[in-house]
Each structure stands twice: as C-alpha cells, then as structure tokens.
Amino acid sequence: DARVTQTPRHKVTEMGQEVTMRCQPILGHNTVFWYRQTMMQGLELLAYFRNRAPLDDSGMPKDRFSAEMPDATLATLKIQPSEPRDSAVYFCASGLTDPHMNTEAFFGQGTRLTVV
Amino acid sequence: GENVEQHPSTLSVQEGDSAVIKCTYSDSASNYFPWYKQELGKRPQLIIDIRSNVGEKKDQRIAVTLNKTAKHFSLHITETQPEDSAVYFCAASLGSTDKLIFGTGTRLQVFP
Numbered sequence: 001d002a003r004v005t006q007t008p009r010h011k012v013t014e015m016g017q018e019v020t021m022r023c024q025p026i027l028g029h030n031t032v033f034w035y036r037q038t039m040m041q042g043l044e045l046l047a048y049f050r051n052r053a054p055l056d057d058s059g060m061p062k063d064r065f066s067a068e069m070p071d072a073t074l075a076t077l078k079i080q081p082s083e084p085r086d087s088a089v090y091f092c093a094s095g096l097t098d099p100h101m102n103t104e105a106f107f108g109q110g111t112r113l114t115v116v
Numbered sequence: 117g118e119n120v121e122q123h124p125s126t127l128s129v130q131e132g133d134s135a136v137i138k139c140t141y142s143d144s145a146s147n148y149f150p151w152y153k154q155e156l157g158k159r160p161q162l163i164i165d166i167r168s169n170v171g172e173k174k175d176q177r178i179a180v181t182l183n184k185t186a187k188h189f190s191l192h193i194t195e196t197q198p199e200d201s202a203v204y205f206c207a208a209s210l211g212s213t214d215k216l217i218f219g220t221g222t223r224l225q226v227f228p
Contacts, residue, residue, distance in 0.1 A: 033216065048215060056215055091159065093216075106162075107152075107160050108159060110159060
C-alpha cells in the first residue's frame with residue numbers, strides 16, 4: 001500500500017528554533033505539494049514541485065520558510081526561526097502528473113507543529 | 117488571485133437525508149475538481165473528482181456536478197450515514213500547472 005510518509009508526526013519546539021519537516025512521496029510520483037492546515041485558514045498551499053523543480057512558492061513566507069527537494073524521494077520544509085503563529089499541521093501530498101491528465105494528490109499523515 | 121469558495125461551513129443532517137456542499141472558483145482555466153474527506157485527526161483523502169469535460173459523475177451515494185459557465189461545482193451525498201461525518205474540502209486545479217487550491221472546508225455532521 002503506497003503512501004506518502006511524513007516525519008516527524010509531532011514536533012514541539014521553542015520559538016526561535018529551526019524546524020525541519022520531511023516528506024517521502026510515493027515512489028514514481030513527480031509532483032509534491034506542501035500545505036499548512038489551521039482552523040482559520042483551511043488547507044493553505046505553501047509550495048509545490050514538479051520533477052524536483054519548484055513551480056510555485058508564492059504562498060510561503062520567504063523570510064523564514066524554505067522548501068527543497070534534494071532528490072526524488074525526499075522533500076523538506078524548513079522554518080527558521082520558528083514563531084508561535086507557525087503552529088499548525090503541515091501536510092505533504094504527492095501525485096503523478098502526466099501530459100494528458102491532472103494530478104491526483106495523495107496526502108501524508110501530516111506533521112503537527114507546536115511552537116511555544 | 118486564484119480563489120475557491122465553499123459553502124456552507126457547517127452542515128448538520130439526519131441520517132438518511134441528503135447533503136449538498138457547493139463551491140465556486142475564480143479561474144476559468146481550472147479543469148480538475150477533486151473532493152477530499154478528512155476525518156478528525158487524519159489526512160485528507162480523495163473521495164471523488166470531476167474533470168471539465170463532463171458535467172456529472174456518480175460513485176454509489178456520492179455525486180459531483182460541474183457548471184463551467186457559472187464556475188461552480190457541488191458534492192451530493194445521498195442516504196447519509198453517521199460515518200459520513202467529517203470535514204469535506206473541494207479543490208480546483210488551475211489549468212495545466214496542476215496547482216491545487218482548496219476551499220475552506222465544510223464540517224458535516226450526520227445524526228443517527
């Protein structure tokens with residue numbers, strides 16, 4: 001049963017610390033999304049990649065957030081320095097994009113981040 | 117910018133009744149419209165999707181309709197059951213970029 005894997009599942013950190021969240025997309029998928037979910041904002045798109053290249057990160061606060069794909073099996077989302085307002089659940093999703101069809105996004109279980 | 121609006125934000129129905137959730141999108145280039153169900157503490161999971169070349173799609177008790185002219189699409193759940201209780205999200209994909217933008221979600225409660 002292929003799944004998107006996210007680590008860690010839970011993270012509690014102090015304000016000002018660096019946080020790195022990791023995502024392993026489903027093998028063979030070439031599109032990766034990062035979403036942030038809060039009660040107030042729903043599912044907010046932060047960034048997404050196709051074939052490891054960033055296509056859009058306009059939803060991401062550039063001063064403290066960064067997203068990368070070091071290789072096809074790993075996507076990372078980093079926050080430095082973290083702030084209490086960053087507390088949320090961060091979801092990674094992956095899909096296969098084909099020239100003839102749109103992506104179906106499969107979500108990971110999420111990383112619940114609490115910044116105190 | 118791109119926007120997807122979803123209504124209502126909460127919906128309570130009696131078991132066996134129907135539930136309808138509506139979404140509108142702003143970009144006429146959107147051509148893919150999935151619906152996700154998220155149970156408490158779990159990941160969103162795709163339940164049904166529709167592409168712009170069809171107007172309606174059914175899967176057992178779930179159906180989606182799409183009106184491209186009006187730029188809105190709807191989720192219909194018939195014969196609701198308590199296990200249908202969850203948050204439902206609509207989304208729209210913006211043209212060939214596949215950038216998925218989600219609505220704000222509808223919390224559906226089905227009472228026995």
